[in-house]
Amino acid sequence: MDEFWVFGYGSLMWNPGFSYEERMQGRMIGYRRSLCVRSWHHRGTQDRPGLVLGLDRGGSCRGVAFKVALRDRAETIEYLRERELVTHVYLERQLAVRLDDGRKVQALTYVVDRAHRQYGGAVTVEEAARIVNQAVGVSGPNPVYVANTVSHLREMGIHDHWLEQVVTEIERLEGVD
Template identity: 40%
Template sequence: MNTVFAPEPALASAPAPSNFRLLTEAERLASLQSAMARWQPDQDVWVYGYGSLIWRPEFDYTEKRLALLHGYHRALCLWSRVNRGTPDRPGLVFGLDTGGSCRGMAFRIPAHQVPASMEALWKREMPSGAYLPRWINCRTEQGTITALVFAINRHTDAYVRGLSTDHLAQIVRNAHGSYGPCVEYVLETANALRQCNIQDKRLQALVRHLQQH
């Protein structure tokens, strides 16, 4: 497998640094309130992880399950200009893009910890509005659950597709942000998936490329 996606050169360049804008505190709070509008104080919440949430959830949970999500696939489709890159040299992080399916991990947050956990999760996942929080059914061995899912916002300038494996590897190797090197993020995610017996052929192809060059 030579490419992660079919090349699409028009979408291969990072957006200009001047286009980058963080959400205001009011915007982020409004997003959180909208997503949690139907939540009741006695309800536990499931959160679906497909990238760094699998190996660094940063919230307490009472249960975790392997979960299959239909309609989306894991992809390095989001420019990272803070955590794993800079505005001048952005890295790439995973998003859930439309189409296909994705195997990940669902975490159950107990009801009494939901408010604090969601506030912290929004600060982590929603600094720029590049994700769309959605409630989506996921299949687990114990039955279907409804989980909070952070899908990619295709209408943000941070969204990218059409990068060859060579181009992905070049970006990943050279980017570094406040959370550390982009390559560390990609390899940690690949290792976490391997430990969970989750197969991701596109990611495995990229990891082989990173290790061989």
């Protein structure tokens, strides 16, 4: 292996937590960003689970690929496993990413395990907003997580229309104009 890349589709895009040599936006085909993980810790509880992002099958996903120095590979993987595999709802995979400059690379990423009990499946905009709106976990309110995600995506020039609709619906539920 002459290069090591990591693909982020959620908070990893703006808060990677590891050193990297290069950062570039790109697209992963065959997976989409989705509020499909029922959060029982960070953004909800087992009694009132929230929803957090997962990379689920189908469609495509714009995100950020990070090229990590080979000397930092083991340390980066260890860090990512501690961060992403807390409840093992994600599966570690090496998948193809087409970078915005045209290069195609293999990148380490974390996809949702559809067989895991925290997998929430496909939900409507209204259902997602209702679930998110009532959930709070140790990392704070679920609506803040979703709004923050959309805000960062917009700053990066990435438009996730479905997530943006969820934020609009949350604001409607909260009575925010």
